[in-house]
Amino acid sequence: MSTLDPVLMSRVLTGLTLFVHIVLATIGVGIPVMLALAEWRGIHTGDGHYTLLARRWARGYVITVAVGVVTGTAIGLQLSLLWPTFMRVAGKAIALPLFLETFAFFVEAIFLGIYLYTWDRFKSKYTHLLLLIPVAIGASFSAIFITSMNAFMNQPQGFELVGGVFTNVNPFVAMFNPATPTKVSHVLASAYTTSAAALASIAAYSLLRGNKHTYFKKALKLTVISTFVFAVATVMIGDFSGKFLAKYQPEKLAAMEWHFETMKEAPLIYGGVLDENRDIKYALKIPYALSILAGNRPDTEVIGLNEFPEDEQPPLMIHYFFDLKVTNGVLLVVIPLLYMFRKWLPGKKAYPKWLLIGILALGPMALVAIWLGWFLAEIGRQPWILRGYMKVADAATTSPNVGWMLLLFILLYLVLSVSAIRVLTKLFRNKNAEEELAMLGLNSKGGSGQ
Amino acid sequence: MSYGLVAIAILWTFLFGYLIVASIDFGAGFFSFYSALTGHENKIHNIIQRYLSPVWEVTNVFLIFFVVGLVGFFPDAAFYYGTALLVPGSLATVLLAIRGAYYAYNTYGSSKENNKIYMALYGATGLLIPAALSTVLAISEGGIIYLADGKVQLDWNNFFTNPYTWSVIVLALVSVLYISAMFLSYYANRAGDEVAFGVVRGYALIWSGPTILFSFFAFLTLNRQNPEHFEAMLDISWMFIASFLCFLFAVYGVWKRRWLGLSFIMVMLQFAFAWYGYGRSHLPYVLYNYINIHESVTNDTMAITMITAFVLGLCVLIPSLILLMRLFLFDANYILGKSGKKG
Numbered sequence: 166m167s168t169l170d171p172v173l174m175s176r177v178l179t180g181l182t183l184f185v186h187i188v189l190a191t192i193g194v195g196i197p198v199m200l201a202l203a204e205w206r207g208i209h210t211g212d213g214h215y216t217l218l219a220r221r222w223a224r225g226y227v228i229t230v231a232v233g234v235v236t237g238t239a240i241g242l243q244l245s246l247l248w249p250t251f252m253r254v255a256g257k258a259i260a261l262p263l264f265l266e267t268f269a270f271f272v273e274a275i276f277l278g279i280y281l282y283t284w285d286r287f288k289s290k291y292t293h294l295l296l297l298i299p300v301a302i303g304a305s306f307s308a309i310f311i312t313s314m315n316a317f318m319n320q321p322q323g324f325e326l327v328g329g330v331f332t333n334v335n336p337f338v339a340m341f342n343p344a345t346p347t348k349v350s351h352v353l354a355s356a357y358t359t360s361a362a363a364l365a366s367i368a369a370y371s372l373l374r375g376n377k378h379t380y381f382k383k384a385l386k387l388t389v390i391s392t393f394v395f396a397v398a399t400v401m402i403g404d405f406s407g408k409f410l411a412k413y414q415p416e417k418l419a420a421m422e423w424h425f426e427t428m429k430e431a432p433l434i435y436g437g438v439l440d441e442n443r444d445i446k447y448a449l450k451i452p453y454a455l456s457i458l459a460g461n462r463p464d465t466e467v468i469g470l471n472e473f474p475e476d477e478q479p480p481l482m483i484h485y486f487f488d489l490k491v492t493n494g495v496l497l498v499v500i501p502l503l504y505m506f507r508k509w510l511p512g513k514k515a516y517p518k519w520l521l522i523g524i525l526a527l528g529p530m531a532l533v534a535i536w537l538g539w540f541l542a543e544i545g546r547q548p549w550i551l552r553g554y555m556k557v558a559d560a561a562t563t564s565p566n567v568g569w570m571l572l573l574f575i576l577l578y579l580v581l582s583v584s585a586i587r588v589l590t591k592l593f594r595n596k597n598a599e600e601e602l603a604m605l606g607l608n609s610k611g612g613s614g615q
Numbered sequence: 616m617s618y619g620l621v622a623i624a625i626l627w628t629f630l631f632g633y634l635i636v637a638s639i640d641f642g643a644g645f646f647s648f649y650s651a652l653t654g655h656e657n658k659i660h661n662i663i664q665r666y667l668s669p670v671w672e673v674t675n676v677f678l679i680f681f682v683v684g685l686v687g688f689f690p691d692a693a694f695y696y697g698t699a700l701l702v703p704g705s706l707a708t709v710l711l712a713i714r715g716a717y718y719a720y721n722t723y724g725s726s727k728e729n730n731k732i733y734m735a736l737y738g739a740t741g742l743l744i745p746a747a748l749s750t751v752l753a754i755s756e757g758g759i760i761y762l763a764d765g766k767v768q769l770d771w772n773n774f775f776t777n778p779y780t781w782s783v784i785v786l787a788l789v790s791v792l793y794i795s796a797m798f799l800s801y802y803a804n805r806a807g808d809e810v811a812f813g814v815v816r817g818y819a820l821i822w823s824g825p826t827i828l829f830s831f832f833a834f835l836t837l838n839r840q841n842p843e844h845f846e847a848m849l850d851i852s853w854m855f856i857a858s859f860l861c862f863l864f865a866v867y868g869v870w871k872r873r874w875l876g877l878s879f880i881m882v883m884l885q886f887a888f889a890w891y892g893y894g895r896s897h898l899p900y901v902l903y904n905y906i907n908i909h910e911s912v913t914n915d916t917m918a919i920t921m922i923t924a925f926v927l928g929l930c931v932l933i934p935s936l937i938l939l940m941r942l943f944l945f946d947a948n949y950i951l952g953k954s955g956k957k958g
């Protein structure tokens with residue numbers, strides 16, 4: 166193992182840790198918002214079903230937070246363990262967001278602990294609900310800070326590099342770089358979408374298994390409509406991201422779209438394959454669409470990949486990531502839309518099976534979109550770790566043991582994933598919602614219990 | 616005061632916070648497992664669980680805070696420690712991961728009250744983590760990390776054959792058990808749980824002897840590892856004497872079953888004096904001979920910004936922590952188990 170290239174091994178290990186962590190981090194950011202929504206509805210309408218919904222979500226949420234904390238710890242330490250040269254140089258410019266992120270997380274951790282153990286403890290039910298505000302703010306701000314750091318790596322600014330050392334650093338200019346607004350908003354919106362979609366999948370699964378209780382129908386309605394709202398926002402922000410790339414990171418957009426020659430009225434390529442001469446075959450070409458994506462006008466000039474030296478071009482496979490991600494994004498809008506218009510759909514059933522299966526797929530689809538989005542963003546800035554300043558190959562550790570550590574972490578993540586999934590499924594099976602409803606005396610149709 | 620000094624004081628304080636809260640947490644996990652093995656679990660398990668459940672997440676943040684702050688204030692530290700500590704750092708990460716995850720599985724996910732395997736993982740990692748982390752203290756004394764052909768290397772041979780390494784590891788282990796048992800004595804007493812109090816009081820007294828013994832031992836072996844640091848420690852020997860007096864008071868209190876709250880404050884002071892005395896005499900080096908707080912500190916702008924961020928952060932953190940403690944540490948009904956079941 167020790168003969169393997171530490172740079173490649175470091176990339177794989179970092180990628181693997183983020184692959185696992187992003188799932189949990191995304192849920193960590195989005196679920197508090199959904200919890201607040203459900204608990205607020207429960208208190209506002211006096212409908213105990215929503216309160217139970219929030220409680221049951223919260224129970225599963227703790228497990229995901231716990232695993233998220235440990236994978237987050239792993240990536241936090243791996244930044245320095247695997248990329249010491251990068252941290253030594255760039256640490257002088259990006260320490261602030263990293264530092265602030267831990268504060269945000271601290272607040273989230275404290276209030277989540279309080280939230281979980283104070284159901285029924287306060288006289289006013291709103292007091293307990295208010296505890297979710299710092300949890301949600303903490304979670305979202307963690308995402309904002311850490312994403313701004315990633316944005317910096319894509320669009321570095323706020324310093325001068327003199328002889329390998331950062332001088333004249335302005336941490337705020339570094340943090341609020343041109344990539345930050347689109348990246349941060351896209352990350353937040355997609356995290357809310359994914360969380361709502363994952364919860365919608367659970368509700369759809371219960372209904373598919375034949376649970377007819379109105380509790381599940383309410384859960385479905387709340388989560389699917391939330392998914393729709395968040396997904397529409399995500400798609401709109403995604404469009405801004407395209408315009409950002411066209412202006413600031415044209416080589417990424419060009420590689421994403423297999424757009425080789427600089428031209429106006431550029432078509433958008435969907436699917437297809439490339440041959441050795443970089444000719445595109447079997448693809449769907451949408452005329453003018455890329456120019457419109459890049460600048461809202463068909464005569465916008467889009468810079469082609471050929472303008473960049475070969476060793477600074479991102480890998481061309483990111484085209485597929487982009488296409489698949491966008492497809493998932495569109496489905497995340499369309500399926501909830503079908504749900505909302507289900508009364509006008511052909512057929513007699515209120516909840517047709519195919520629609521429930523579609524909703525069941527929302528969670529996995531959103532998750533895959535998150536992964537693809539990050540592959541796109543990260544692989545799309547290769548070969549740079551700090552675009553324009555430092556290449557990945559110069560930033561990795563020189564330690565010969567990275568290969569062994571990779572094996573160790575593969576094992577760890579396998580064990581953690583399998584056990585977390587087992588614990589989560591057992592958690593919901595052991596305390597089934599209908600029994601709990603009966604226990605709380607919420608079995609009547611209106612269910613204004615408590 | 617230079618930015619480097621402010622920065623290291625902030626970081627050292629956070630590490631001290633971690634030392635206390637993590638020791639309580641690690642020790643409690645071990646006692647919980649040990650009591651399950653010996654069939655005493657129903658005596659102390661509830662007390663431990665009631666304290667740990669709302670705070671486990673907070674513990675981890677103290678450590679992350681330190682690591683992130685160290686890298687931010689002293690980017691060279693990321694370079695030297697990061698390169699040299701790939702293997703031990705990764706192992707510690709894996710242990711932390713197993714511990715965090717299985718704690719949550721046992722507390723929130725398990726249908727049975729106590730899953731023995733989860734508890735074993737939790738208890739064992741609770742002792743291995745402090746052992747692994749404490750080795751960084753030994754490494755920071757110098758002589759173990761060196762540069763060869765411009766690459767950072769770790770001298771494993773020197774590391775393992777070094778008596779100072781081992782005395783720090785053993786000291787970390789016994790201190791964890793001592794701090795934790797002292798805290799649990801206070802907590803059990805407040806809860807009016809006589810049975811639990813009897814058990815944890817015994818633990819506290821048993822582990823007090825080895826703690827002070829290995830403190831002396833670590834002190835003596837440091838002379839061999841880094842005589843310069845040892846001399847600096849002698850110059851501020853009053854801090855270590857103060858630490859010892861606090862220790863005597865704390866153990867006397869628990870022995871007499873009185874002033875338990877005050878006794879735990881004395882435990883914190885005991886470690887505070889030793890910790891800050893050790894840290895102060897370690898200066899100006901963060902890693903002996905390679906990283907010192909005057910040359911390696913990040914640029915002034917970033918240092919000012921981070922210190923400002925730190926102060927603003929504290930304005931949010933301190934009230935939140937006080938709220939957490941008032942709800943779970945100083946709320947009689949909660950400690951007695953009358954309120955606050957998980958949702």
